[in-house]
Amino acid sequence: MAKxxxxxxxxxxxxPAGPSEYAKDPxxxxxxxxxxxxxxxxxxxxxxxxxxxxxxxxxGKIGGFxxxxxxxxxxxxxxxxxxxKFDHLITGYRDHAHGLLVGMSMKECMAELTGKVTGCxxxxxxSMHYFAPDKNYWGGHGIVGGQVPLGTxxxxxxxxxxxxxxxxxxxGDGAINQGAVHEAYNLAALWDLPVIFxxxxxxxxxxxxxxxxxxxxxxxxxxxxxxxMTWDVVNGHDVYEVRAxxxxxxxxxxxxxxxxxxxxxxxxxxxxxxxxxxxxxRDKEEVKGYRETKDPVFLFEKELLxxxxxxxxxxxxxxAAAMEEADAAAVFADESPEPTVADITKHIYWEEDxxxxxxxxxxxxxxx
Amino acid sequence: MAxxxxxxxxxxxxxxxxxxxxxxxIMGEEVAQFNGAYKVTEGLLKEFGPxxxxxxxxxxxxxxxxxxxxxxxxxxxxxxxxxxxxxYVAFDQVVNNAGNIRYMSGGLINCPIVIRGPANGGTNVGxxxxxxxxxxxxxxxxxxxxxxxxxxxxKGLMKAAIRDNDPVYVMENTILYNDKGEVPDDDxxxxxxxxxxKREGTDLTIVAHGRAVITSLKAAEILEKEHGVSVEVVDLxxxxxxxxxxxxxxxxxxxxxxxxxxxxxxxxVDAQIAYLIQSRAFDELDAPIGRVxxxxxxxxxxxxxxxxxxxxxxxxxxxxxxxxx
Ligand SMILES: Cc1ncc(C[n+]2csc(CCOP(=O)(O)OP(=O)(O)O)c2C)c(N)n1
Ligand SMILES: [Mg+2]
Numbered sequence: 001m002a003k004x005x006x007x008x009x010x011x012x013x014x015x016p017a018g019p020s021e022y023a024k025d026p027x028x029x030x031x032x033x034x035x036x037x038x039x040x041x042x043x044x045x046x047x048x049x050x051x052x053x054x055x056x057x058x059x060g061k062i063g064g065f066x067x068x069x070x071x072x073x074x075x076x077x078x079x080x081x082x083x084x085k086f087d088h089l090i091t092g093y094r095d096h097a098h099g100l101l102v103g104m105s106m107k108e109c110m111a112e113l114t115g116k117v118t119g120c121x122x123x124x125x126x127s128m129h130y131f132a133p134d135k136n137y138w139g140g141h142g143i144v145g146g147q148v149p150l151g152t153x154x155x156x157x158x159x160x161x162x163x164x165x166x167x168x169x170x171x172g173d174g175a176i177n178q179g180a181v182h183e184a185y186n187l188a189a190l191w192d193l194p195v196i197f198x199x200x201x202x203x204x205x206x207x208x209x210x211x212x213x214x215x216x217x218x219x220x221x222x223x224x225x226x227x228x229m230t231w232d233v234v235n236g237h238d239v240y241e242v243r244a245x246x247x248x249x250x251x252x253x254x255x256x257x258x259x260x261x262x263x264x265x266x267x268x269x270x271x272x273x274x275x276x277x278x279x280x281x282r283d284k285e286e287v288k289g290y291r292e293t294k295d296p297v298f299l300f301e302k303e304l305l306x307x308x309x310x311x312x313x314x315x316x317x318x319x320a321a322a323m324e325e326a327d328a329a330a331v332f333a334d335e336s337p338e339p340t341v342a343d344i345t346k347h348i349y350w351e352e353d354x355x356x357x358x359x360x361x362x363x364x365x366x367x368x
Numbered sequence: 369m370a371x372x373x374x375x376x377x378x379x380x381x382x383x384x385x386x387x388x389x390x391x392x393x394i395m396g397e398e399v400a401q402f403n404g405a406y407k408v409t410e411g412l413l414k415e416f417g418p419x420x421x422x423x424x425x426x427x428x429x430x431x432x433x434x435x436x437x438x439x440x441x442x443x444x445x446x447x448x449x450x451x452x453x454x455x456y457v458a459f460d461q462v463v464n465n466a467g468n469i470r471y472m473s474g475g476l477i478n479c480p481i482v483i484r485g486p487a488n489g490g491t492n493v494g495x496x497x498x499x500x501x502x503x504x505x506x507x508x509x510x511x512x513x514x515x516x517x518x519x520x521x522x523k524g525l526m527k528a529a530i531r532d533n534d535p536v537y538v539m540e541n542t543i544l545y546n547d548k549g550e551v552p553d554d555d556x557x558x559x560x561x562x563x564x565x566k567r568e569g570t571d572l573t574i575v576a577h578g579r580a581v582i583t584s585l586k587a588a589e590i591l592e593k594e595h596g597v598s599v600e601v602v603d604l605x606x607x608x609x610x611x612x613x614x615x616x617x618x619x620x621x622x623x624x625x626x627x628x629x630x631x632x633x634x635x636x637v638d639a640q641i642a643y644l645i646q647s648r649a650f651d652e653l654d655a656p657i658g659r660v661x662x663x664x665x666x667x668x669x670x671x672x673x674x675x676x677x678x679x680x681x682x683x684x685x686x687x688x689x690x691x692x693x
Contacts (some may be wrong), residue, residue, distance in 0.1 A: 125472040131472070139473065139477075140472075141465075146433070146461070149431075149432070149437060150437035150465060152434045156434055156437070180429045182430075183430025184433065186427060187425070347471050347474055348470065350480075350533035361532065361559060362561040362609065363610050365561065365610075
């Protein structure tokens, strides 16, 4: 452990489930009953989608890597729920939730996992590479930290255009040790870019705990000080707190065009990816502890039940509907056609896909 | 038609495109206040101001990645690398992000970025600053690579690159920056993917790109004067897309081919060209294809040896005579 003062998880993380101290925060006070139900519904949808993926993966229908978001739902749900017309987002490979939360359909998301032509990326991206630029969602990136300069560039473009917007740039706790992240931090601070760097700190990068990967662990956001950026730590198990603190960062981006680093403490329940047996680097008890006391979906459910916004019956019907939607998506993904060999060489170049009288580029561009 | 330098031609292209499209931004180390490490962007800051001409810190991965991100939203960044050798610290951005984003998104996202800068040996700066990555980068589907050899092509290709909706990597050459040539004042582009016959001939085809074109033209001169051989010099101009038809048509005419490039030999651009010629014009060949590349070693520092490491006219002449024997 580093000798210097270490920022531990926020106090609020330690308290037993109870009313969130951020329920009355301006960012949440403005939520109508319907807004709250919608937010809960979105979190439930993410969870059921991911759990449905496990079954399909086990049936051998999903190839390659599958990184699940279960346990982290409040992070993406809280942050994304605040975004407006000129706010963009980009993330790493743990990207399903972000896609569903910007409004991608379960069907296109599921079909991408099974490599079908009806997938959001037409079967060319897979689990790690979801995209929905029409919904300001720029992926879905497989190289740890590689998306962080891109998010900074999206924010640059927003500012260049004079729009009051931002780019939420998500990364994991492991990503912050990548050089590209530090370069992006410096550029964002140097040029006053409206970017919000969201560190989804789930405690581990694959099987490596923060203590084993990071000098001065437990205060990843504090590195922002080295770049003269504002930072904050957030209890990512409480969607109200996520919203409250993201709202402040968004305001800073919109009003002052300044970057922020938000370190959001969260936890993943399953292995790093489906190929991780999850046996060597953390205790079962630790996972159990989080599941039982800090589950973001159940905590929000309880909160809303206590507020009288949700009823047991409503909770049941919301979850049943989400499960049904995930089932239907699974069927769709199953029944959708595969891409063809001809599809392999499409979408490589804009020029090639848009050949016409105005085409200036010539010559062989796809080789035999 | 004015006679201007290769450097001025590049600058003219950027000036015209900056005026034409407000989404064009010039970005890189020392491009603005310093007027460019090689003065290619000289005067642009004064004319267009700091919003359009942007000095970056020394963070190639950071600022190239930022440019790629901005291009996804429709900005047209023209990023200067002080040397293409420095792209290696930004390789993930240059290849994985710019080159793959359109594909992995099933065609939903475009990346209209230009990355430009010198990529050459021969300037006595040692191996780290002398890389020629055109073959490495052109081997990635999704990326376009052009290598202008003359001021006319430098301007026309740069303008085409900036208007292109795909990532285009423009590889210049510091030794050519002062070369002068005729360049039209009016708006023109050199289409990407169209080779140019820089000299017509009947006995031998030399295929080259970048400064190797200039070297080959000098060799052709010698071959004509001293050996009575008529050499055709095909300037590829663009590595990917590749104008296969012009190469094949020339070989069909001369029946002999010599490939000249400043790359190292292993998996160089000419390896692809040699494959192309044998596969499409095997029966046309009267002799095995010849090849001149840099001597296969990291770039030598010592000036005289470095000059001998690169293709030079006498080496090209000797190789040509072998193909003609
Ligand atoms: C450049 C690079 N190195 C290594 C990997 C392999 N890898 C994928 S995810 C991962 C762990 C990253 O952990 P973290 O950033 O904490 O994100 P999390 O998985 O916890 O969401 C590793 C090592 C990669 N994809 N890219
Ligand atoms: Mg992690």
